[in-house]
Amino acid sequence: MDYDEILLDAEERMDKGVQHLREILRGIRTGRASPGLVDSMRVDYYGSPTPLKQIANIAIPEPRMIMIKPFDPGSVKDIEKAIQTSDLGISPSSDGKIIRLAIPPLSEERRKQLASMVKDKAEEARVSLRNIRRDANKSATAAEKDSTLTEDEMHKLQDEIQNLIKTYEGKIDEELSKKTEEIMTI
Secondary structure, eight states: OOHHHHHHHHHHHHHHHHHHHHHHHHTSOOSSOOGGGTTTOEEEETTEEEEHHHHEEEEEEETTEEEEEESSGGGHHHHHHHHHHSSSOOOOEEOSSOEEEEOOOOOHHHHHHHHHHHHHHHHHHHHHHHHHHHHHHHHHHHHHHTTSSOHHHHHHHHHHHHHHHHHHHHHHHHHHHHHHHHHHOO
């Protein structure tokens, strides 16, 4: 791999890591209703785990209510089962056609637990960035040994990789503080 390929690969992987963290954080409950809480939840639909957003319409009619209307009314029981087995901590109520999820206000203890969980997820994302940096630095060293890069180019590449990780760690910190604030505000 040459200089640009190594750098581009590292940047793409770091960006995917931050995007993955955003997706995980969307599914963490706050005090208000959000489609992100349930849209990526997997439902056993005809024997295959399917994201909820592919088999139902998700709406927010009130600030503390999520309404799920399945495209196939026969899947209501499967969706209810998936919600009950999830870690949301919300019991669904159904009239046979529409499922309603009432989002209760969070207790202070639960807010702290969720904030701690968000912090752990952010740390996992940072670890993945460090692994990407390690792999990119190994590729740079290998390219220098193969005479694809000069020693100066290798050091410059490693510096750019370090700058990339600082940038993406800043994005992770930004996501962490945004979600923590969202959880802790009433």
